Amino acid sequence: MNIVLLSGGSGKRLWPLSNEVRSKQFVKIFRSKEKDYQSMVQRVYQQIKEVNPETRILVTTSKTQVSAIHHQLGSEVEVCVEPCRKDTFPAIVLATAYLHDVKHLSEEEVVVVCPIDPYVEKDYFEALEELAVEAKKGKANLVLMGIEPTYPSEKYGYIIPDNTEKISNVKEFREKPDLEKAKTYLLQGALWNGGVFAYKIGYVLKLAKEWIGFKEYNALYLNYKTLVPISFDYAVVEKEKKIQVMRFMGQWKDLGTWNTITEAMEEKLIGKAIVNQTCENVHIVNELDIPVLCMGLQNVIVSASPDGILVSDKEQSSYMKPYVEQIDQQVMFAEKSWGTYRVLDVEKESLTIKIILKSGEKMNYHSHSRRDEVWIIISGRGRTIIDGIEQTVCTGDVVTMQAGSRHMIIADTELRVIEVQMGKEISIYDKQKFA
């Protein structure tokens, strides 16, 4: 089976754990089998591999998330890079063309598209296989997954099936309703639209040709910026006549807010945290090295990261987006394909950061025109190249680089480095890369 995992998200709703470069799906809050913490991305990826190790997984995401995907899933995971954000129709077309043109899958092959962040169990991924089998039969152009609702939600679109069979034709779609309408939909046997659908590659390429004018991967990639942003649901699903829905009755959760995410957490406290006995229904997710102490709180989420500290009544946390948007905080922590960096100190004319470079990884060869830099190797072994000259470095070594000097560092073992940047104008844009 071919699965395309859609990885999007703006990163505001799980602040301070999510930020511009780390969307909610990358936040590590679920216990893995190995007893450490994993993110939604890692959890879903592991579940798919467990259900069927042969599944071909393609992650489609924008440039800004590629590093995080590789950091969390390893460098071997296949990624289709969207040159910019353009909603799900262009993303799915690009991924489908990639599978056809770059990976040479035939037009008859079935693809299942699925968000990267559902909170589900294995039966969900078994159902995706059934979805693929059904799409392969070709009775319909699209086979959707319809999720059996557990309550009359106003948050989801609804699918009205023709009958109560496991697989049936779709009668109608309904936009997100109000509470009263949602109740009547439930009585009519409606299902939630979870954004999951299976189709044959040829079908989407034909749509691409019709709507966009071309269907070749290279052309799509090069002209991606000019494509009209539109969702796959709106552009395709709601218009298609030959469409089926498959009923899914297993567990499905959309962990979009702190309130819903804490319901899925197996432990109430992650990181250094203490709650006294008068606390009730308090969740703490603390990524900082310092302890959090909570006393006498009810129904509260506390989360601390290098970007900030949230203390919120759980229900209120759904309304945090406008407040987070007010916050003008530079990104203090990021996961990159090569490791992580964390800002330790910010001054007007200096910036001190900690870099952890994974064994075998390296930075790009680059220079800065407006700042000097110093590296102090606090652990590990590696090599630096400064203005073309390679030198080995290890714990305790200090490397100084004047503005303009070209430099890079290569990790032979995991390298931990304190980097001090100094200059009148320190900016992430002051960087020139060399091959």
Place this chain on the structure above:
Amino acid sequence: MNIVLLSGGSGKRLWPLSNEVRSKQFVKIFRSKEKDYQSMVQRVYQQIKEVNPETRILVTTSKTQVSAIHHQLGSEVEVCVEPCRKDTFPAIVLATAYLHDVKHLSEEEVVVVCPIDPYVEKDYFEALEELAVEAKKGKANLVLMGIEPTYPSEKYGYIIPDNTEKISNVKEFREKPDLEKAKTYLLQGALWNGGVFAYKIGYVLKLAKEWIGFKEYNALYLNYKTLVPISFDYAVVEKEKKIQVMRFMGQWKDLGTWNTITEAMEEKLIGKAIVNQTCENVHIVNELDIPVLCMGLQNVIVSASPDGILVSDKEQSSYMKPYVEQIDQQVMFAEKSWGTYRVLDVEKESLTIKIILKSGEKMNYHSHSRRDEVWIIISGRGRTIIDGIEQTVCTGDVVTMQAGSRHMIIADTELRVIEVQMGKEISIYDKQKFA
């Protein structure tokens, strides 16, 4: 007038702003006249000077707080250093002997002893002057200040005066009572014991001779460790027959817990903080560089510092001591006489700190036997002495020091330095000082 300010405190009750080296009296949360924030220590010191610039102030405190006192009050403030903590009787004896032997005050001079952290207005310090005048008359050996109670508190000891005059003899003392007893004391016209008393130097020196066996400053200092820890109230006040009390009816607050301290704060938010409109009676004191966002909270204090994060119902915050005692966190921030330091990163075999050295200040000349160090000057100008060789340094300079090398740094302007310590065993005890 001579005032001895007692500066004690364990630092647990205002965690995370207070720690082992910063007791609650050093926490800056009150608006000063200059519109920046000041601590209880700074507020009291300024108030005394305003009421009478001629007042001689002696701060008595233990070694661990001397740096913080000098940092906050300036290097010219007079400090009597207690070699270790021994409760108030030994501390007051030592300070009194210091005034007599080192400062050559006569036995007839009056001293007023006062805690360093009452939250009061100017009339309080005017009352201290009256207390001194009364003590000078010599009608009693001790003149206490008795604070007119505002409610039947269980937290304070009570003084029962002979009559309702402003100054009267003391009939009796009562230990901290339960609520019912406190109510009856109030009906009897009892006053709170705020730990303030005036006496003539000769009186306390005589007591020292009787109780301890000697009264000379040098002998007291050298033998301080062997003295029995006992409070002045218990050792002296409650036993003295010739004792008066002066009634004080002005504002007096004992800001011992977060709950009481937030009542005295003029602003609800200090530092980077956002509260949404559903928050009620929420105070935030944030010393970190990252923002705190609070949503939907009632009657809560949030405080964040380099040592940790507290989120507590205000009433519950009175019970935090045992929880804070569980926390085994190294001191992450400290104010020293020469400036401040803050821990930025802790690894097994490295420690990265940021040092701010005030203009004109310097470190001790010292060495470490088990670690190398690197200094990166991120701003300012100064000089280093490394193994006897002096060199000027300025922004951008990097100085490396091998284990064993003797070093110091002198700030010609304010100096900001990133220091990276590296070694198998990094400890504050690995430090040898040289003259």
